Amino acid sequence: MKRLIGILATAVIFLPILSCSGKPKVKYDVVIWHWMTDRQGTFEKLADRYFNEKGVRVLFETYAPSDVYKDKVRAAAAGRLLPEIYSPLGDKRELASYINAGYIADLTGEMDKGWKKIFFEKSLMQNTYTEGNEWGVKPGVYGVPIDVNAMMFYYNKDLFSKAGLDPEKPPKTWKQFIETGVRLRQAGIQPFVSGFGEGWLIGVFAASYEWNLLGKAGLLNTIKGEIEYTDPRWIRIFGLFDEMRKNNLYASGIATMLNKDAERAFATGQAAIALNGSWAVNVYHSMNPKLNYAIMMPPKLEGAKYPVLISGGEGSSLNINPTSPNKDKAIAFLKWLTEKEQQSFLTQETRNIPSNRDAGSDLPPVLKEFSKSINSTFEPLQATEHWQVTNALNMGLQAIIIGEKTPGQIAEEIQKLKNSVEKKR
Amino acid sequence: MNEARIKKTLVNIITHVILLIIAFSCIFPVFWMLSSSLKSQGEIFTQMNILPQHWNFSNYAEVWTKAEFAKYFINSVIYTVFGVFGVVFLSSLAAYGFARLEIPGKNIMFLILVSTLLLPIPGVFVPLYLLLNKLHLLDTRLGLILCYINGGLAFGIFLLRSFFEELPKEIEDAALIDGASRFGIYWRIALPLARPAIATLVIFNSLTIWNEFLLALVVLQDKAKMPIQRGLMVFQGTHMTDYPLLMAGLTIATIPVLVVYLMMQKHIVKGIAAGALKG
Structure with a gap:
């Protein structure tokens, strides 16, 4: 019996340690959930750079493989616990279900202010819904491409x-x-x-x-x-x-x-x-x-x-949670991330084709060939x-x-x- | 007589050859993992040597530092120790109750409990996530440990109940006459006698919790609380995998499981035969 009491006492001592909510000591303004394990180091460097420039703290959290990432996003959406930036990682039909449920922000207004011009045209198409699309989504742009392929x-x-x-x-x-x-x-x-x-x-x-x-x-x-x-x-x-x-x-x-x-x-x-x-x-x-x-x-x-x-066309892209109080900070960060300087840095570090069409000058020859071919990619159809x-x-x-x-x-x-x-x- | 001996020898040889082939097929992946952990990425794909041309022991040091293995290792030890303890303690108590106490509808309760074995973990991600959020246990170590305990209970109760049912009632009756309480009998008599089944349970659950990854990724957010399998993820990119470092990481992650297995192996066969198969 003494042993049992000892075990229970140990458990009582450890419980507070185990149950501590573990909220990060640093409070982050923008949290990003992504699945791109090979880019985590580069993303963290960019987040540090952004904090030094703008004083906004950004946290990149990786969850992989992508199937588990999708499960986590689905669960968080059901609990209305999505972070500021994420991606449901699916086809247009799946993306549409998130948009219609109010989990993804319409970025058309921001894109029309000139943001759209920096991207390869095809890279935006996966996140663009036109009039009469079969999923009933309000026409507009709903995502930000990070790279193309x-x-x-x-x-x-x-x-x-x-x-x-x-x-x-x-x-x-x-x-x-x-x-x-x-x-x-x-x-x-x-x-x-x-x-x-x-x-x-x-x-x-x-x-x-x-x-x-x-x-x-x-x-x-x-x-x-x-x-x-x-x-x-x-x-x-x-x-x-x-x-x-x-x-x-x-x-x-x-x-x-x-x-x-x-x-x-x-x-x-x-x-x-x-x-x-x-x-x-x-x-x-x-x-x-x-x-x-x-x-x-x-x-x-x-x-x-x-x-x-x-x-x-679009490689990886990110979407914004419209219900987050830091939605504007999230948009500002993605605008910064897709600027030429940051896109060039991403390209040099990860050798992916940037979504910013002016940032590909340092690409290796084969990837340059690929980036030239982006205009030969077929567009996503508005029906599947x-x-x-x-x-x-x-x-x-x-x-x-x-x-x-x-x-x-x-x-x-x-x-x-x-x-x-x-x-x- | 000679003919019979020849026949016996032949059967023995064939049996051993078959066993050797099976053993080789089991050991080869482990050997490949060890060998690849000492190669370079290029060598893995371009050379088909069984042993590395250049032995890169530095892969292990790189894995330990690059993937922050020390931190994840401690987390996994915590999850495994508390998870296994919880499963063994709660399932043995419940199993003893199912085996010995007269409770109305206990067989139906047992069937319902055992039927949860059929539920795949990914199928319950969303409700589990919502429940943990309501209980303020999301992104906590306790939340994850409770999930692990919950996941192991059904099998634990199933295994131990049949074991307790086989124990001679006379010993317990004698203890009752001597004034022992029901809990005293469970703690002093039934539990020590169930050691082989408990050893089996400890090994099964240690393996499951140590290797578990999906639930941890869904329940946890803070990188500092992730288990060792999260460390292995660092070497698996979206499109490419760093095999030498991944294999070195896997080797490190396998060692504690091997230790637990070696410590308890003598009980395994006994435990399975005495408990699970009778169920």
Whole structure:
């Protein structure tokens, strides 16, 4: 019994220590929740600089992985405990639900005062809602981009040379792309790799050709149901994946490959061409600093009516909590953070493409190429396809890649699903 | 006779080969972690050597300072010690009650309690967050420890109840005749006899709490209160991971768990066989 009393006494002594609310000794004016672990050190330096310049204390708090971050934001929103600055980290639909619930401030007025002009136009689009958007959000700008990105084809110059190809002349058309792949395969090199096992990368690959063949109006009409997935243009897009399979362009196991594995395969010279985002410049450098590579646009389709566009635009962006008493201080801080000087500092420290279009002068050559391509990124549509159809599309393309189904079969299956989804709506 | 011996030897060889393969498949990831913790980032991706070409012991020092491991390490020790103590103390009390006391509807209560094992932690993030906020326990160590205790109770009660039910009633009856109270019997007789099951519970909960990360990230905000797993996060960027430092960090984080396991391993098999499987 004495022992039990001892344990209970110890617990009583420790309880006050454990239950101390632990509020930081320093009172912060602006708290920012983010998920960018690799930028925390740089953000902290900038917060110190801001305090020295303006006397406002800013605290950056990292929560990662992003799934946990999203859970925390959701829980805090339900409890009305969101910090001054955060991001719900979702697509336009999810962002819209936060805006409609009153958790995200409308920044249109601030942006119209000249703030908007400093950004790449495309970088604002993810956070912009136009008239008649399908989520019923009041038209306006609701977020501040911190950096931008783009997704292009990387190619290994040394492997191109080994296969007798000119590394300074990458393929520009689809036909040339297939021929290049065949030449690489003949030289014993795996031509193309990407994390197609993750689904979204298949979507990114297909999207360039959806814009190339259908254009914005065609895509919106598909979502509305006015163009069917059995349309010859869609079948041609599905057929591209089949053509790559028939010509043996895919790296082994690509249909189930994670992007991390695809990155390693490209960085270690196991594949010659890879589809990846601008962030991969850092990834490849860390894996193999000697890798000799360049980037190219996805090769365009012969006879396509529209330009080939790439996925990208906004990279990371932050939103402001409208209910915070320090909302104005939060806006002032984000304005300062997106000024050229701070954006250049972020770029030098983290090698991401800045959202401020004047701040990219110190970028490494490949990232400079990426930043030039920001204008070739396609804009986010003001309507989205039903998630079941998108999933079926990605899975259908995987089935084509492994030769399980034909493009025609997939087109019919997706259209059938689309019809049933529309009927339920 | 000879034939039987040959057969026995053959079976033995096959059994041992299979066991060796299984053991190797279990040990290899640990070996890879140790080996990678001493390599450079470039070497991990470009060289397929099992052993490092250059042994970078400095990775460990870098991890300890860069990720503020000392601070997180102490936090994790606090969470694990108090969390495990809470789980063992409360679940043993409750389990004894379920096993020995006559309470109306105790079987239904037990079923409801055990059914909470089916709830995944991420599924209760939002209500938990709101509850802790109402109790002013958000961003406190006590709040997190209470969550850990709450998370471990159902399994603890399930494990210990069946163990207590197996104890001979005669010993308790004798103690009652000698004037012992119900709590006295629990404390002096039932609990010491349940040592193997408690050892199992201590190991399971130590492992769970030491490795837990998601709940801590949701409940806590102050970096100074985060557990050791938060330190490992420093090496995992949005798009890239510093594998040598991450592996060195993982090695450091694994040591206390190994110590607990080695201290209590003799009780594990006994505990599981005596308690859990009978449940």
